[in-house]
Amino acid sequence: MDADIVVIGASPAGMMAARNAALKGTNVILIDRKEAIGNPTHPANTFFKGMFDKTGETVDQSYVIKNLKGAHIVAPSGGEVVVQSPAYFLDRKKFDEYYAQQVRKAGVDLRTSTEALNVVRSEGVFSISTNEGTLKSKLVIISDGINSRIAGLMGMKPIKYPRDIAWSMEAEVEAPDLGEPDMFEYYVGNHAPGWKSTYSPCGGNRATLGVYVRRHGNDVSLFFDSWVERFKKMKGLDDISFISKSVGGDPIAAIPGEIISEGVMVTGGSAAQSGIGYGMHAGQLCGDVAADAIVKGDVSARFLSEYRKRWNQEYRNEYYLGRIALETLRKMTDKEIDSIMQVFEGEDLSFIQGDPLVKAMRTGLFMLTKKPSSLLAYRAALRRK
Template structure:
């Protein structure tokens, strides 16, 4: 064996899985096809503190470009809800490097420029064919991104609703003062079906614009072009300069599917565990269970299912309620979205606390008290569309 565990992919989830497994005594190799971790950078570069807190990690200002106060959620008519919650715009390269250093200090053998080409499952051993030769381990953790090729080679379906992935196009832009505001802006409506368009200020004259669209395939460039023109009108800009563009996917409504098998665990975007913070937390759980499996000499699906059970306890309700909400949003008309947003305009939403089910109940009761007719907008959930 080259290692007890081989982690494929240095995503935030993959990094955490490797680190936690090593800290519990496992011999771990992490392979990453990029020549350097964090380069080229990943388009996901923001998170809210509340979500990141689930990891138990502290935010380190060394990788933060801008501290923000929260977000404006803006309806098609311009009505908005203000959500105050500390948030961060990241230097994603520095963020990945920061955690790669932790992984290395934990004793993980990090090998960059190494791409997994094939995985062969044998009796008690995995043989991983790479561009640098063959590697063997007792257990494999897959974290190679959405539409995982390695999971597919093993015949696994780690995403339950892959067609509901939100495909994105994001660009870094430049315009005078565009990066100075201290709140994100998320625009919902049929200009970005099924999810949102975004404006994320990152200081000075720079910001990012993005669209996240569900149900319209992977090419969302037409939605992005329309969003840019709309944004220029909203902000009174004659022109903006583009610094860079990136494409990607967000499995926010896709739901984890088959994420464990005989000697195999899948985590992060590969397993529809959306978001930097939530993905990292899933990676931590994955690494902990993987190390326990090595210690006990049991990499059976029954033992590894502890990972799924831990994830279900932490996130299952939240993800399924999120999926229901986004499916409803996808089916709503702009008029219905406007009506729903109006209920929350100018309100202090700090009362929406607790677990996901409690939050949903409190939100529904608030809508019922303030404007009972607003609940009719949720009829969209029953539409076939």
């Protein structure tokens, strides 16, 4: 064996899976096709502290470009709901390098410029074919991004609703004082079907603009171009300079599917575990169970199902309620979205605490008390669209 565990993909989830497994005494190799960690840079570069806290990690200011106070959720009519919650705009290259250093300190053999080509299991041993040769291991963890090629080659379907991936286009842009505000702005409505458009200030004259669209194919450039023109008009900008553009996908409403098999585990975006913080925590859960499996000498799907069990306990309700909410949003008219948003404008939302089910109940009761007719907008959930 070259290792007990081979992790494919140095995503935040993949790095956490590798680190946690190594810290529990297993021999781990982590491979990534990038020429260096953080190069090229991944477009996901923001998170909220509340979500990151799930990891048990401390935010290190060495990789933070700008500290923000929360977000404005903007309705089609322009009405706003303010969410106060510490958030961060990251230097994603430094963030990835920070955790790569932790991975190496844990004893992981981290290899870049190494692309997994195929994975075959024979007599309980995995052979991972790469451009640098073949690796052999007892267990494989897959974290190679949404629409995972390796999971597909192994006959797995780790994303339950792949057509509901929110495909995105994002650009770093520049204009006078564009990066000065201390809140994200998220715009919902039919200009970005199924999810949102974004404005993320990162200090000085720079910010990022993005769109996330579901069920309109993976080329969302027309939605992005329209959003840029709308943004310029709203902010009174004659022009903005483009520094870089990136495309990607967010599986926020796609739901984890088949994330374990005999000797195989899938984590992070590959498993529809959306978001940096939540993805990292899922990777930690994955790595812990993988190490336990090696120690016990049992990498069966039955033993590895503990990973799914732990993820379900932490996130299942939240992800399914989130999917219901986003599917309802996708089917709503702008007028219906405005109706719901007006209920929360100017309100202190700190009362919405607890687990996802409790939050949903408190939100529903609040709407029923303040404006019962607003609940009618949720009829959109029953529409076929």
